[in-house]
Each structure stands twice: as structure tokens, then as C-alpha cells.
Amino acid sequence: MDNIKEVAGRAPGKLILCGEHAVVHGSTALAASLGLYTQVRIQTPTAETDPDGHLTIDLRDLNVLLQWPIQRIEAAFKPLEEFVVDPLCVKSCSSDIMQCIASLVNEEDFPEAVFGVSTGVSAFLFLYISIVGFKSATVIVSSDLPLGSGLGSSAAFCVAVSGALLALSGALDLDALQGSWLSLKQNNREIVNKWAFEGEKIIHGRPSGIDNTVSAYGNMVKFKSGHLTHIEHIFPIRMLITNTKVGRNTKALVAGVAERASRHPKAMSAVFDAVNAISEEMADIIQAPFSDDASISAQEGKLEELMEMNQGLLQCMGVCHPAIKAVLQTTSRFKLYSKLTGAGGGGCVLTLLPKLLSSKMIEKVKVDLESQGFQCFLATIGGEGVQVSFQCTSA
Ligand SMILES: Nc1ncnc2c1ncn2[C@@H]1O[C@H](COP(=O)(O)OP(=O)(O)O)[C@@H](O)[C@H]1O
Ligand SMILES: C[C@@](O)(CCOP(=O)(O)O)CC(=O)O
Numbered sequence: 001m002d003n004i005k006e007v008a009g010r011a012p013g014k015l016i017l018c019g020e021h022a023v024v025h026g027s028t029a030l031a032a033s034l035g036l037y038t039q040v041r042i043q044t045p046t047a048e049t050d051p052d053g054h055l056t057i058d059l060r061d062l063n064v065l066l067q068w069p070i071q072r073i074e075a076a077f078k079p080l081e082e083f084v085v086d087p088l089c090v091k092s093c094s095s096d097i098m099q100c101i102a103s104l105v106n107e108e109d110f111p112e113a114v115f116g117v118s119t120g121v122s123a124f125l126f127l128y129i130s131i132v133g134f135k136s137a138t139v140i141v142s143s144d145l146p147l148g149s150g151l152g153s154s155a156a157f158c159v160a161v162s163g164a165l166l167a168l169s170g171a172l173d174l175d176a177l178q179g180s181w182l183s184l185k186q187n188n189r190e191i192v193n194k195w196a197f198e199g200e201k202i203i204h205g206r207p208s209g210i211d212n213t214v215s216a217y218g219n220m221v222k223f224k225s226g227h228l229t230h231i232e233h234i235f236p237i238r239m240l241i242t243n244t245k246v247g248r249n250t251k252a253l254v255a256g257v258a259e260r261a262s263r264h265p266k267a268m269s270a271v272f273d274a275v276n277a278i279s280e281e282m283a284d285i286i287q288a289p290f291s292d293d294a295s296i297s298a299q300e301g302k303l304e305e306l307m308e309m310n311q312g313l314l315q316c317m318g319v320c321h322p323a324i325k326a327v328l329q330t331t332s333r334f335k336l337y338s339k340l341t342g343a344g345g346g347g348c349v350l351t352l353l354p355k356l357l358s359s360k361m362i363e364k365v366k367v368d369l370e371s372q373g374f375q376c377f378l379a380t381i382g383g384e385g386v387q388v389s390f391q392c393t394s395a
């Protein structure tokens, strides 16, 4: 019998092509996975390497290392009369559970620069204790994604953590091949996605579920009121991603849009309806057949117009930022169309790069944006969703 020595999970970030924020209020949105991943490695110690039992989490991107004795975690959860550890029974983090988690997290003195880390740590502890219980482990998290920039790092974190923990618990139906990344079966993706959504709730407050869904399933999805439709994405889409490097927090931005919607219910409902129509049209264009460069250019022209309209409506929702406007102005000087992606308020902006745009011109746009202090990159769109891998030792 083999003993699991290390389990890893990895999950991609995402681009929202259309419909962010409105999707929280029931509109359709369109998103694609990104070829940038968050990786979570879980090492299980032996009685010799950790005789007293600890849970250690090493958040490499934030330079934060936390450790709790397992007994301390058990003591924190003692007030809960019934706390069920069951990887197959997905539950929400109740206020009682959150109080126990807060008693552990509040003991930590996070540096000011990593404000926001406590919600990620709380989500991690909730998932860990719910899925594997009061067991020792060292968990190492690292990501290719910029955190808090609209590319779904929170969802990639929750999906990768859930995938790795479910694999460790034995709840996934896998043909374990050591060392290689394993794709999950549909029913396994579903349970990873459900747990990740519960984690994302702790980080976002009121998530739509689109980010964790596209991270779990990969490729391109259309999403509305919790329902996912896979999009056949044969149309070639190239996007330049520009990170304004203005930090922001999704939870606060989502709450701000909800407040605006409660102040102006009729006007905002019209805004959300318009976004719904734009997302539906965009999905149709992406799935429509195309024959030659001329038909591609015609479809790109429509996508550009829809992106411009979506950006205008995001401004109506109050989630733009002067840095985002600076990116829009710069790219429009090159006759390119852009929109913010994710929660806005800073973060990343997408610019559609038409198929016939030369690499020399793309370079010029990048140089201009980077001279203003922004960071530009191209990334592949529509890759694999969550994957797991194992390293075992023979007992
Ligand atoms: N690699 C990571 N390590 C630790 N925490 C992470 C990581 N990725 C995401 N998080 C958590 O997610 C939060 C950022 O989520 P959010 O504000 O939704 O932005 P986004 O999802 O657009 O990156 C961070 O403040 C942190 O709590
Ligand atoms: C604003 C929203 O539509 C997307 C947020 O994405 P991100 O956390 O900024 O990557 C919120 C959601 O759908 O849960």
C-alpha cells in the first residue's frame, strides 16, 4: 500500500470578457480560463518529522508563513457542538464556524502591506478543517497570477486548495499516476467547484460563482444565475492584459455596486439588463462560424463595439478608476478597444488585439503603456481547469 507523501492542486485564473458585477445580479457573463495558475502543495508529515502535530501554511506570494498546533485548532473548534468533517458534504461557513476561525486568524499580526490576506487564510482554514479535519500538514501556495488584480486569484486559490484537499481526503475518483497532473472527471470537478464557491464566499462576500466555475472547468463559459454553459470557442481571440497595478478589493467593489443598485433599483436593473444582452451577443459572435480574414475582422469589429459598451456600463456601476481610463485612452489612440476585467477599481484591463494587428504595433502599444508604469502581458486563453497530482512513498 502506498502512502501519500505530497498532494498538489493547480487551478487557472480567468478573464471576464463581459458581464462582471452584473453577473452577481443575475445577468449573463462570459469568462475564459487563463494560462496562469495557482499551485497548492500539501505535505503530510510523519510522527518523526512533526511529533506534536502542526498545520503550517506558507503563502509564498505574500511572504506570509503561519503555523498552529493542531491542539490549538481543536480547542478553537471546541465550542461547536457538532462540527462534521466530511469531504462529500459541502457546507457553508456559518457565523459560529467563522467565529472559531477568527479566533485563530486574529492571533496573527499580518503586515499592513498584505491587508486582505486574512480573508484568504480564513477561507483556507474553513476548507482545510471541513475537508480533512484536525490533521497535520504543511501547505505551500504559490501563484503565477497577480493577486487582487481582477484575474481571479481568489477563485484559483479556492479551487486549487479544494482540489488538493479533496485528493488528499481520498474523495476524488482518480487513476493515480505519480508525478503527473491529472485532469478530473466531471463529477469530481463539480464537488471541487462547490467547495471552492464556499471559500470564495468568505473572500468575496457575495460571489456570482463565475470565477470558481471557470477555474474548475477551464476553457470558456457562459454563466447566469449559477448555471454554466460551455462555449465552443473556435474563434481566435487575442487579448493584451494591462495591469494598472492599482490595488483593490473585490469584496468592497461588489458591495459598492449592490449599494448603488439599492439606491437606484430601476436604473441599475436597466444597466444589468443591457449587460445581459451584450454578453449573450458576444457569446453568439464567439461561437459563430467564420471563413476568412475578412469575416474574422467583421466579427472582431462587433466584439470591439460590445466591449466598449460593456465598459461604459461598468462606469455606470461606479467601478472605473483614473488608471483604467488612462489605459483606455492610450489604447484608443492606437484604434484599439479595451475594457476593465474583474471587479475594476484598478486591477487589469483587456484590449482586443485583432488577428491582423502586426506584432510591431502590439509592441508599440505595450511600450506606450509600460512607459506610464503599467505592466502588459499576453496570456493563453481557454486552457485546462483544475488538476491534481500525487507523490507517494511505499510503506
Ligand atoms: N496565492 C495566494 N495566496 C494567498 N492568498 C491569496 C492568493 N491568491 C488569492 N488570495 C486571496 O484572495 C484575495 C484577492 O482576491 P480578490 O480581491 O477577489 O482579487 P482577485 O480574485 O481579482 O485576484 C487576496 O487578498 C487573498 O486573500
Ligand atoms: C465582480 C465579479 O463579477 C468578478 C470579480 O472578479 P475578481 O475577483 O476581481 O477577479 C464578482 C463575481 O462575479 O463574483
Ligand SMILES: [Mg+2]
Binding pocket: 152, 153, 154, 155, 204, 211, 250
Ligand atoms: Mg476574486
